Amino acid sequence: MKKALITLIFICTLVISSVPAYAAIERENREWQDETIYSIMVDRFFDANTKNDIDVNTQDPLAYNGGDFQGVMDKLDYLKDMGFTAIRLTSIFDNTDGGYHGYWVNDFYKTDEHFGSLKTFKKLVQEAHKRDMKVIIDFVTNNVSPEHPWVKDSSKRNWFNEYREISDLNNQDEIKNGWVNGLPDLNQDNPEVKEYILDAAKWWINETDIDGYSLPEVNYVPESFWSEFSREIKKEKENFFLLGITAANSTVDLDTYKSAGIDSITDYQYSGNLRNVFAATNQSFSPLNDNKVQKPEMQPLFFDNEMTTRFTRDIVKNKHFPGARWKTALTYIYSTPGIPVVFYGSEIALNGGEIPDNRQPMNFRTEKELIDYITKLGELRNQLPSLTRGSMEMLYEKDGMAVYKRVYQDETAIIAINNTSESQNVTLNNDQIEGGKELRGLLKGDLVRSKDDRYDLIIDRDEAEVYVLAKKSGINLPLIGSLIVVYVLFAIFIIKIRKRRVR
Structure with a gap:
């Protein structure tokens, strides 16, 4: 009886293995062009540790809402199951009061107390790596908080560019030397500033084992700085990824920053084309054929982010059903050359207007239809090399x-x-x-x-x-033959069991 059981298991395994596979096996040596990134504003994602809830007010969109590292950690399986292979976190550094978004940096070597400790963040990275997921974090290099100790230190006066507001976003001199929203603008040409930023960036890589940096307002910082930054940073960890986040309203020569060593650069003009094509029906795809950047397979493909209105808002304005429009839109960016970057809440078609309305808290108690669709897309993207590497x-x-x-x-x-x-x-x-x-x-x-x-x-x-x-598939004779053998063996197995009971 034991031999019959072993034979039965063997034949069943043979039958299962004879079923034709519809997709390639999971790839080894995954490259960044193979990734699918889920972008998270930590404070607005999931509050799992109420001990961090300092000055939290969920009714105020300009206050901390409670999201933390533990919340991201608790949802890693949720993201993994949807097919995401990397997460991007907005700035996690210690911020001045009210800096829920992370862009008012007060200390480059500390985590924001509202999000959790450095120890918890390290554990988050470890848990992501256990799931074969990569972690990217924002590294702010353009400015600091008005309350940063450097601002009050007279010996560091030359660490900042002279105060002036930016009036013309297409003027390269203004945007690289002006103060954005009144935030003290760092002078990256100062050797001391450059050294400090490089040391801090290296420290986070070696201390936490993160896999990449997203660089907010990358075009507000001189290209010469990025050349040295990318060269030095990539020595710290193999295949370390640099994602440049340009200012939303700027006109940028993307290839200039790629030549400086930035691997991938956001293109808001192309993102706008995506939004226009998919926010309504019967729109020509021709505007999407104008993507002439170097290495389009490394281009981030996105519909919205923390700086834009939600794509769902466009769909609703056009009086369309968000779920249907999101499905066709996501199918396109999951199956064309580039790296999909999906802003948190897109899987539930979260709506929102200008900042801070576009940063509403994530809701995990919603219908799952769109989530199921994204899960299937993610499965196919992870299984079919042609979708990420093909012509x-x-x-x-x-x-x-x-x-x-x-x-x-x-x-x-x-x-x-x-x-x-x-x-x-x-x-x-x-x-x-x-x-x-x-x-x-x-x-x-x-x-x-x-x-x-x-x-x-x-x-x-x-x-x-x-x-x-x-x-072409037809009658699968080997499979049918194998099934017959299984049925015969199973019948013999049952007969032997009955004979043994009779004895």
């Missing part, structure tokens, strides 16, 4: 209906997005995709077989599908 070719595009191809090695993915108000039918020919095969839908389960070397795709409105090209 990109638009096969069809018209008024909100798009079909494009991603190819990596022997894997071909076809993505169809119907962001129109009607069902759409698109035919792909032998010049666009190899004939005689079939397209297996992994998002919705659609199956399209080649007929006369053509593929007829029928996509309902507000829907999308991610196909992989595969050989």
Whole structure:
């Protein structure tokens, strides 16, 4: 009986392994272009430790609301399950009173007491790494709080640029030397300032084992500083990531900062194009074809962040259902060259206007439909190398209906997005995709077989599908044979058990 049981288990394993896989196995040597980032404003995410609730007022959008490191730690599995492979935290450094957002830095070597201790933050990083998730934190280099001890220290007067407000955001001299919102502007050309910032940045890497920095208002700091910063910082840890966050209303030459060693730079113009295309139906995808940056696979793709109104606000203004628009929008950034950066609350279509309305507390007690959809997208992005490393070719595009191809090695993915108000039918020919095969839908389960070397795709409105090209499936004789063997062995197993009971 024991031998029969072992044989049965072996055959079952054989049968399971004979089922065709629809996706590549999880990749080794993951690169940053393979990541999917969830962006968190710590104070507004989740309050798990009420002992940190100092001066907390959840009714005041300009006060601390209670989110902390423990709250992020407690939700790591929630994020991991949705397919996110990295988290980005807004500034966690000690801030002056009211600096819930983290941008009024008072001490570069301390965590904000409202968020938790350095020990707790280290544990957060460790727990993320246990889940194979990377951690990026904001590192503010442009300014400090008006109450920072340096401001009152006469010996450090030359640590700051002379006071002047910025009146023209397109004037490079003004934005690199002016005081943003009255915040003391650091003089990065001063060797002492430069050394201090570099030492602090290195300290956080070596002390906490973080994986990257996001750099707020990166274009307000001279490129020469970034060249040295990136060169020195990347010596501290292999594959350390630098994400430049440009000021929202600035016109920036992105390639200039990439040449200075910044790996990835936010492009608000492209983000605006994304918002315009997906906030309503029947919008042409053509504005999205103008992304001419170096290494587009490293470009952060986002709809909103802590400095913008919520994308949901655009959708509501257009009188559309947020869930439908978010689904097609996320499908696009998850399946085109670039790194998706999803702002907390997008998975529940959180709404919000200008700052601070866009920074409302996260709500974990909501319906799960959009969360389930993001989870499936994340699964596919993590399993299909073609979605993160493949070439990109638009096969069809018209008024909100798009079909494009991603190819990596022997894997071909076809993505169809119907962001129109009607069902759409698109035919792909032998010049666009190899004939005689079939397209297996992994998002919705659609199956399209080649007929006369053509593929007829029928996509309902507000829907999308991610196909992989595969050989035509037919009667799987080996699988059927294996199943017969299993049934026979199982019958023998049951007969032997009954005979033993009779004895």
